[in-house]
Amino acid sequence: MLDFLTQYWWTIAIAINYILVIIAVATILFKSINPTKTLTYIIVLLVFPFFGLIVYYFFGQEYRKNKIFNRKDVLNNHLIQSIHKDLKIQPESLNLYEPKIDEDQIRLIHLLQKNDKSPLTKFNDVEIIINGENKFEKLFTDIDNAKEHIHIEYYILKDDNIGTRFLDLLCKKALEGVTVRLSFDDVGSKISSKMKKKLTNAGVQYFAFMPVLFPKFTGKMNYRNHRKIVIIDGEIGYVGGINVSDTYVNYPENKAYWRDTHLKIIGESVFTLQTQFLTNWNFVADTSLTLNRSFFPQNKVKTVTPVQIAASGPDTDWANIMEAIFFAIVTAEDYVYITTPYFIPNDQIITAMQVASKSGVDVRLLIPDKSDSWTAKHATNSYLEQLLDANVKIYRYEKGFIHAKTMVVDDVFTTIGTCNMDYRSFNINFEINALIYNKEKAIEAKAIFNNDLESAIQINLEQWTTRSNMKRIQEAYCRLWAPLL
Structure with missing residues (x-):
């Protein structure tokens, strides 16, 4: 034998x-x-x-996902119900809003409210922030002025130059008596044992999201927390594409220019960001925080800027952000301008962009000229010809690497957040986007997009179809792996 x-x-x-x-x-x-x-x-x-x-x-x-996240989904529902019941955070009747929200916007709002318990909030101040150096200047000031608590959730958090400044400031605030809760993704982040000890000694509460045995070798292991959220005293919120790492700050010594977009929000929508943080904290800390009014203080903002927070992940029943993007594209009447660092879309998004463009909508897509992933770059290229055939205008950003994740539609709707236009963000990772129903912010986001186009080159269909057979083979190979990237 x-x-x-x-x-x-x-x-x-x-x-x-x-x-x-x-x-x-x-x-x-x-x-x-x-x-x-x-x-x-x-x-x-x-x-x-x-x-x-x-x-x-x-x-x-899927059984690993179900086993891990069924409990998280129960925690989410319980906590959200408690917040709505005990703190009475409810969306106001849509017909009370001024300026009036149009019918397509109302349908999108109802879509998200049904799918992910995302209340529409009315009173908000929203600031669009360009690039990491500007974000961290504002964020550090707000953290330094914190009085009650600082809640933080990041995909990438490193204790390099900017990361050390960030973490040292958290230690300072914790020693002053401010409650600091920090969650970071175990695959995306890298914090030294020395810094972790410093955080512990200062009283910072921190947990890694879904720890893995060998983070360096896991690459894009499934179910990562790709969100970037900061909530300060329940009044100020940050959300967008910028992580905590020197890569995201344009220091003179950096090899490449990094173009990114973030949001600072003051107002009612911070309550929804807070809710999302608390549901995640219950999961990573394996405990349930006692809700108190300091998490949801009286809103002082009187500016009317309707904002809805869309969150999605393997613990949600629906692909909320993808559905919101899809709906916004198919209901567009004038233009759709999309910026994304990774464009590996599903069939629904491809079809929506094609149909919108062929119906006369000005659909534009801005992607990096040089990617940080060989596979992602060629997978992206495999989708471009079918969009160019439908008269979608595609641009490659040449000034550096563009990492912004934004979309603006018809001078009425803008979304900025953490979600890439790819399978992983739509279906696997935990993501979060802010949806802004405001003409002024949409016009501002459109101006930013047009400014980025000045550093980009448009792809010509005739020239694109003459690319070599070797490139086509590379694209076909990488597209095969697209659902797994």
Whole structure:
């Protein structure tokens, strides 16, 4: 028997592999998931022995997600219900809003309220911030003035130059008696043991989101917290694309210019950011905070800027942000301007952009000229020709790397947040965007987009179709992996 196993071990291993593959394929086929994603998994399983099973184990199975996040979803519902009941944070009747909200905006608002308990808030001051150096100047001032609490949630947090300043300031505030709660993603972040000890000694409460054994080697392991949120005293909120790392600040010594967009919000929508932070904190800390009025103080803002916070992740029933983006595109009448660093869309978004453009809407897409990911770049390129065929105008940003995640529509609607235009942001990662229903902010966001176009070059369809066959092969290969990127 031993001789037989020794002689035919490879044949036996392959046979076992494909028995498991057959079981996995049957499981995939019985799931109601995207056909493209289904086909990708089946091809990987059949063509790559053993490796395919590893990929499927880490990226394709849902039972791990269900086991992890069912409890989080229960916590979310319980906490949100408590906040709405005890603190009476309810959206006002839409017909009371001035200026009036148009019918398509109202339909989008109802979509999110139904899907993710996202109340529309009326009284807000919203400031669009360009680039990390401007964000951190404002953020550090607001943190230094904190009196009650500072709540923080980041995908990337590193104790480099800007990160050390940030963390040192948190220690200072904690020692002054301000409650500091910090959550950071374990894969995206890198904080030294020395700094963690300093945080502990200062009284900063911190937890890593879903710790992994070897963060350096996990790459894009599933279910990461990609959000960037700061809430200060329940009154000031920050949300957008800028993480805490020197990469996001344009120091003179940096090799590349980094173009990004963030929001500072004062007003009622900070309550929704606070709610999202608290639901995450209950999950990472494995405890339930006692709600108190300091988390949701009396709003002092009188400026009318309707804002809705859309959050999505593997613990939500719907792809809330993707649905909001899709709906805004298909209901656009004049223009849709999109900026994203990673464009690996699903069929719904591609179709929405094509239909909008062919119906006469000015659809423009701004992406980086040089990407920080070879695979993502070629996967993105594989989608461009079908958009160019539909007369979508596509631009490549050449001044540096553009990391902003924004969309502005018809001078009436703007979204800024953490969500990329890709499979991972739509379906896997935890994301959060602010939806702003305000003409002034939409015009400002449009001006910012047009200013970025001055540092971009437009892709010409005729020239694009003459690219080499080698590039097309690279694109086809990378697109095969698109649902997994």
